[in-house]
Amino acid sequence: MKYLDEYRDSALVNKLLRKIRSTVTREWNIMEVCGGQTHGLVRHGILDMLPPKIRMIHGPGCPVCVTPAELIDTAIELSLRSDVILCSYGDMLRVPGNTISLQQARAKGGDIRILYSPLEAVNIARNNPGKEIVFFAVGFETTAPANALSVLQAWQSGLKNYSVLSAHVLVPPAIEAIMSDPETVINGFLAAGHVCTVMGLGEYQPLAQRWKVPIVVTGFEPVDLLEGILMVVTQLEKGEYHLENQYRRVVGKDGNPKAIELVNKVFEHRAREWRGIGEIPVSGLFVREKYKDYDALRKFGEINIQAEKQTECRSGDVMKGKIKPPDCPHFGTKCTPEFPLGAPMVSSEGACAAYYQYTQ
Amino acid sequence: MCLAIPGKVISLEPDFDEVNYPGKVSFGGIVREVNFCFLPEAEIGDYVLVHVGVALSKVDENEAMLTLKYLDEMGELDDLKTPPEKLGEWNEIS
Numbered sequence: 108m109k110y111l112d113e114y115r116d117s118a119l120v121n122k123l124l125r126k127i128r129s130t131v132t133r134e135w136n137i138m139e140v141c142g143g144q145t146h147g148l149v150r151h152g153i154l155d156m157l158p159p160k161i162r163m164i165h166g167p168g169c170p171v172c173v174t175p176a177e178l179i180d181t182a183i184e185l186s187l188r189s190d191v192i193l194c195s196y197g198d199m200l201r202v203p204g205n206t207i208s209l210q211q212a213r214a215k216g217g218d219i220r221i222l223y224s225p226l227e228a229v230n231i232a233r234n235n236p237g238k239e240i241v242f243f244a245v246g247f248e249t250t251a252p253a254n255a256l257s258v259l260q261a262w263q264s265g266l267k268n269y270s271v272l273s274a275h276v277l278v279p280p281a282i283e284a285i286m287s288d289p290e291t292v293i294n295g296f297l298a299a300g301h302v303c304t305v306m307g308l309g310e311y312q313p314l315a316q317r318w319k320v321p322i323v324v325t326g327f328e329p330v331d332l333l334e335g336i337l338m339v340v341t342q343l344e345k346g347e348y349h350l351e352n353q354y355r356r357v358v359g360k361d362g363n364p365k366a367i368e369l370v371n372k373v374f375e376h377r378a379r380e381w382r383g384i385g386e387i388p389v390s391g392l393f394v395r396e397k398y399k400d401y402d403a404l405r406k407f408g409e410i411n412i413q414a415e416k417q418t419e420c421r422s423g424d425v426m427k428g429k430i431k432p433p434d435c436p437h438f439g440t441k442c443t444p445e446f447p448l449g450a451p452m453v454s455s456e457g458a459c460a461a462y463y464q465y466t467q
Numbered sequence: 468m469c470l471a472i473p474g475k476v477i478s479l480e481p482d483f484d485e486v487n488y489p490g491k492v493s494f495g496g497i498v499r500e501v502n503f504c505f506l507p508e509a510e511i512g513d514y515v516l517v518h519v520g521v522a523l524s525k526v527d528e529n530e531a532m533l534t535l536k537y538l539d540e541m542g543e544l545d546d547l548k549t550p551p552e553k554l555g556e557w558n559e560i561s
């Protein structure tokens with residue numbers, strides 16, 4: 108398929124590996140923020156092909172993994188109401204909340220529909236005027252434009268039975284939080300290409316300067332990932348730290364200004380809790396006052412949710428790069444994709460799932 | 468859900484507004500309905516990236532080609548410098 112095969116070409120992959128090998132002289136820790144990139148690195152066996160001096164650390168860029176258990180509980184509670192159809196991405200289904208998952212709620216009679224896009228949820232709202240349709244809006248900057256669009260479509264057509272349960276999180280505040288941790292070991296970042304497709308490059312240059320770390324906006328195919336790694340390593344070896352864009356074929360300097368505008372119209376930035384990590388300032392998107400009728404949290408009033416219970420899951424340590432998934436004592440024993448203890452074991456962007464799926 | 472693969476635009480509705488602009492995109496033969504509000508400049512035949520039902524950017528053919536060409540040439544120069552027996556430690560990607 109066009110623009111896929113070329114970027115999976117094994118001759119280019121091997122050329123890049125050789126170049127990386129001849130460039131690296133010291134040990135470097137590089138974090139790929141995005142869970143999609145983690146899966147690419149594991150699936151294509153890239154982690155085993157890199158020189159041992161390069162350690163890839165898998166970041167918190169798995170939106171499902173960082174969605175607080177309380178919000179999952181809220182979604183479950185809503186789904187069990189007889190007047191609600193709860194719509195979600197499939198990834199969310201098996202992620203455990205504090206007690207059960209959405210999948211288990213479905214078995215208890217919850218009307219839960221798996222959708223590919225929030226725009227489908229607006230159609231369901233149109234076709235089911237007697238029901239309340241709630242879309243569980245999980246994701247980074249990449250999926251926020253579609254959610255904003257769904258709210259505006261509902262608003263424009265006067266639909267009153269649609270709302271979003273927003274669990275949106277933002278990447279730059281997470282990088283900020285990771286670098287502010289005095290124990291951080293990260294020397295450079297691969298930034299998530301598709302987040303920058305929307306947001307552009309503007310937020311990342313100041314981060315690279317302030318924390319003196321190379322940041323390279325990178326795509327998802329093996330050639331992209333290896334070129335991104337090479338660009339980071341080249342900067343590190345020269346003692347440089349700036350922003351570079353490996354994914355130029357897709358990411359422009361300004362991102363998609365129309366999408367940014369619409370997201371800002373519907374959502375505002377506030378502090379948000381990240382599961383396993385804790386609260387990160389200005390890292391979440393919340394529905395603005397003007398569209399409060401489309402905000403499930405306001406619409407359904409105070410929902411009785413409990414704070415996250417103590418958990419044996421080490422997801423926070425995995426996402427901060429302190430341990431690799433197989434170092435978790437529960438990996439592959441108490442925690443498997445079938446019976447997960449934590450979200451990273453079930454999400455298609457979770458690091459534990461990647462290791463389980465491709466290395467077991 | 469942040470992952471996307473490039474698809475080819477195969478149709479676009481002539482009428483659209485700020486929030487509704489339907490079109491169709493083929494991903495290696497699988498056709499999906501896509502909203503083009505954020506990418507009104509897209510034309511039939513373009514390759515685009517779609518996230519959860521919304522087209523967000525075009526694939527720039529020129530950049531795609533330049534990157535591949537650059538990487539290919541970079542490799543050529545290196546091959547001359549690196550003795551082949553040193554490469555054996557690395558698994559080749561299949």
Ligand code: SF4
Nearest residue numbers: 420421435442449459
């Ligand atoms: S293996 Fe399971 S319990 Fe351990 S960190 Fe991953 S998801 Fe959590």
